Amino acid sequence: xxxxxxxxxxxxxxxxxxxxxxxxxxxxxxxxxxxxxxxxxxxxxxxxxxxxxxxxxxxxxxxxxxxxxxxxxxxxxxxxxxxxxxxxxxxxxxxxxxxxxxxxxxxxxxxxxxxxxxxxxxxxxxxxxxxxxxxxxxxxxxxxxxxxxxxxxxxxxxxxxxxxxxxxxxx
Numbered sequence: 001x002x003x004x005x006x007x008x009x010x011x012x013x014x015x016x017x018x019x020x021x022x023x024x025x026x027x028x029x030x031x032x033x034x035x036x037x038x039x040x041x042x043x044x045x046x047x048x049x050x051x052x053x054x055x056x057x058x059x060x061x062x063x064x065x066x067x068x069x070x071x072x073x074x075x076x077x078x079x080x081x082x083x084x085x086x087x088x089x090x091x092x093x094x095x096x097x098x099x100x101x102x103x104x105x106x107x108x109x110x111x112x113x114x115x116x117x118x119x120x121x122x123x124x125x126x127x128x129x130x131x132x133x134x135x136x137x138x139x140x141x142x143x144x145x146x147x148x149x150x151x152x153x154x155x156x157x158x159x160x161x162x163x164x165x166x167x168x169x170x171x
Contacts (some may be wrong), residue, residue: 016040038105045075049068051115052074086148094151113137113140142157
């Protein structure tokens with residue numbers, strides 16, 4: 001999204017999602033920095049949540065439209081909880097705490113790899129695809145964490161582990 005004049009429209013959405021899918025750190029840093037990117041960042045998460053429907057539908061035994069709504073709600077719920085955890089950790093551990101939006105926007109676009117679930121109707125729900133998407137999501141989370149914290153990769157990895165531990169403890 002370098003040099004974008006607007007954060008509106010399908011072109012800007014595709015550019016943001018493409019940068020997120022490509023794990024381009026600049027895309028995540030720009031999302032963290034630009035308040036105007038809030039709606040597009042959330043839109044990426046919403047579309048990614050809906051894209052989870054081919055996996056959620058059969059596992060929940062619901063029709064595709066219901067699975068899409070469930071996917072969106074789950075993704076937004078995860079986004080809010082993770083953003084709150086990261087924002088709280090930043091506030092506690094980092095001297096120049098970030099705003100909630102600076103944390104939430106890159107974490108929202110980190111859900112972009114869920115778009116790969118759209119391949120399930122084509123290739124089937126094969127374990128290799130699930131593993132690839134999981135690794136891709138983990139990598140996107142670390143890149144988003146680097147943008148959200150405004151620190152180096154060591155802090156991003158450490159914070160990612162801390163959030164993972166907190167999520168595990170909460171489950």
